Amino acid sequence: MNPGIFPGPYTHAGTCVGRAMGLVTLALVPATLFGLGQFGWPAVFLFLVTLGAALAAEAASLMIAGKPPLPYLLDGSALLTGWLLALSLPPWAPWWLGVIGALVAIPLTKQVYGGIGQNLFNPAMVARVALLVAFPLEMTSFTAPLSPWSANAPDFATGLAVTFGGAIPDGFSGATVLGQVRTGLSQGRDLGGILAGIYDPLSGAFGWIGGSMGETSALLLLLGGLFLLQRRVITWHIPVSLLGALVLMASLMHLINPARYPDAMLHLVSGATLLAAFFIATDPVTSPVSPRGQLLFGAGCGLLIYAIRTWAGYPEGVAFAIVLMNACTPLIDHYARPRIYGRDRRGVPIEYADQAERPR
Numbered sequence: 001m002n003p004g005i006f007p008g009p010y011t012h013a014g015t016c017v018g019r020a021m022g023l024v025t026l027a028l029v030p031a032t033l034f035g036l037g038q039f040g041w042p043a044v045f046l047f048l049v050t051l052g053a054a055l056a057a058e059a060a061s062l063m064i065a066g067k068p069p070l071p072y073l074l075d076g077s078a079l080l081t082g083w084l085l086a087l088s089l090p091p092w093a094p095w096w097l098g099v100i101g102a103l104v105a106i107p108l109t110k111q112v113y114g115g116i117g118q119n120l121f122n123p124a125m126v127a128r129v130a131l132l133v134a135f136p137l138e139m140t141s142f143t144a145p146l147s148p149w150s151a152n153a154p155d156f157a158t159g160l161a162v163t164f165g166g167a168i169p170d171g172f173s174g175a176t177v178l179g180q181v182r183t184g185l186s187q188g189r190d191l192g193g194i195l196a197g198i199y200d201p202l203s204g205a206f207g208w209i210g211g212s213m214g215e216t217s218a219l220l221l222l223l224g225g226l227f228l229l230q231r232r233v234i235t236w237h238i239p240v241s242l243l244g245a246l247v248l249m250a251s252l253m254h255l256i257n258p259a260r261y262p263d264a265m266l267h268l269v270s271g272a273t274l275l276a277a278f279f280i281a282t283d284p285v286t287s288p289v290s291p292r293g294q295l296l297f298g299a300g301c302g303l304l305i306y307a308i309r310t311w312a313g314y315p316e317g318v319a320f321a322i323v324l325m326n327a328c329t330p331l332i333d334h335y336a337r338p339r340i341y342g343r344d345r346r347g348v349p350i351e352y353a354d355q356a357e358r359p360r
Contacts, residue, residue, distance in 0.1 A: 017075045017077065017116065018074065018075045018076055020284075021075060021079070022076055023228065024080055024228065024233060024279060025083060027228050027233075027279070030217075030223065031217050031224060031275075032047075032214050034217045035207075039092065039143055040154045040159060041156055041160070041162075042091060042092045042143075042158075042162040043213050045095065045159055045160065046093055046095060046097075046163050046213070047213065049095045050082050050085055050098030051079065051083060053082065053102035053103070054078050054079065054105065054106055055079060057106035057107055058072065058078035061111035062111070062115075065115075067115075077116045078106060081102075081106065082102055084124035084275075084280060085098070085128065087212060088125075088213075088214070088319070089128075089212060089213055090141055090142050091143055092141070092142075092143045092162050092163070093138055093139070093141070094163065094166050097135060100134075101130075104123075104130045105123035105124055106123065109122075116285075118285075119285060119286065120286065120329075121326045122286050125318075125323050125326075129323055141168075142176055142211065143168075144174030144210050145208055145209065145210060175210065176209070177198060177270045178270050178309060179315045179316075181262060190259050191258070191262060192259070201265050204265075205218045206219055207219070207220065211272075215271060215275050221278065222274055224278065224279070225239060234278065235294065237298060238287060238301075239281075239282065242281055242305075243277050245299040245301075246268070246306050247264040248302075250262065250306060251264045253310070272319075273305065288329055288332045288333050289333060289337075290338050292338075293329075293332045296336060301321045304320070
C-alpha cells in the first residue's frame with residue numbers, strides 16, 4: 001500500500017479545472033468574434049499577441065519555479081486570463097500594451113502567489129488597472145466601430161501598421177458612451193444633449209458602439225453568461241446581485257435627477273458590465289465560497305461600479321470595483337461562512353432538549 005495515498009471515501013464534483021476553463025472560453029467566443037469583426041485586423045493582431053504573451057509568461061514562470069509547464073498550460077487558465085485581458089483592451093491599442101498586461105497578470109498577480117488557485121486578485125483585472133494607471137492615454141484611446149465589409153475597414157497591412165507601428169489613421173478614433181457622458185457632464189451639458197446621436201438602447205445591446213475589444217455586444221455576453229449558468233459553471237448569486245445593485249442605484253439616481261444621471265439600461269449595455277457579471281466577478285478563486293458571501297460580493301461590485309462611473313475619475317469602474325472586492329473576499333468568507341451542522345452561526349453547539357433530535 002502506498003503510504004502517500006489515503007483510503008476513501010472520495011467524492012468528485014464531476015468537473016475539473018480544464019473543463020471549467022474550456023466552457024468559459026467557449027462562452028466568450030461569440031462576443032470575441034463579434035469584437036474582432038467589428039474592429040478588424042488591428043484587434044486580431046492585438047488579441048493574438050496578448051494570448052501568446054500570457055501563455056509564454058505562464059510557461060516561463062513555471063520553468064523558473066521548477067514545475068513542468070505543459071500540464072498547467074493545458075488546464076486553460078493562462079489562456080483564459082490572456083483572453084479576458086485582451087477583451088478589456090482598446091481594440092487598436094499597441095502590441096506592447098498586451099505584452100505588459102500579460103506580464104502583470106501572470107507572473108506578478110498569479111504565479112507570485114503560487115499559481116492557479118492561490119492568487120488573491122483577478123489577474124486580468126489587476127493588469128487592466130495597472131495599465132490604466134501607467135498608460136492612461138493608450139488605455140482610453142478607443143476606435144469607432146467599423147463594418148468589416150466597409151471600404152474604410154483596415155486591410156491586413158494597415159492592421160500591422162496600427163498594432164505594431166502605432167499608425168492610427170485619422171478619423172478612426174471615438175470615445176465610448178460612458179466617456180462621452182463623463183466629458184459632457186463635466187462641461188455642464190445636459191444628459192439628453194450628450195446622448196443624442198451617439199446612443200440608443202438597441203445599438204448598445206447589439207454592440208454597435210465603441211468600447212474595449214470584447215465588451216461591446218451586451219446581447220452576446222448575456223447569452224454566454226446564460227450558457228455558463230445552464231452548464232453550472234457559475235451560479236446565479238454574483239451575476240444577479242451585481243446587476244441588481246447596479247440597476248437599483250442607477251434607477252434611484254435617474255429618478256432623482258434624469259438630466260444628470262443615465263438610466264439603468266445605459267449602465268447595463270455600456271462598458272464591461274455584463275462581461276464582469278458573468279465572466280470576471282464569478283472567478284471562483286477570488287470570490288467568496290458561500291452563496292451568502294457571493295451575494296454580498298456581487299452587490300459590492302455593482303455598487304462600486306456605479307460609484308466609480310458616476311463620481312470618481314474614470315468613466316468605467318469594472319476593473320477597480322472587482323479588485324477592491326477581491327481584497328474584501330477573505331473578510332466576507334470569514335463572516336458569511338455557512339453554519340456548521342449542529343452548531344449556531346457563532347460555532348457554539350446547539351443544545352437540544354430532546355437528545356433524540358441531536359444530529360449524529
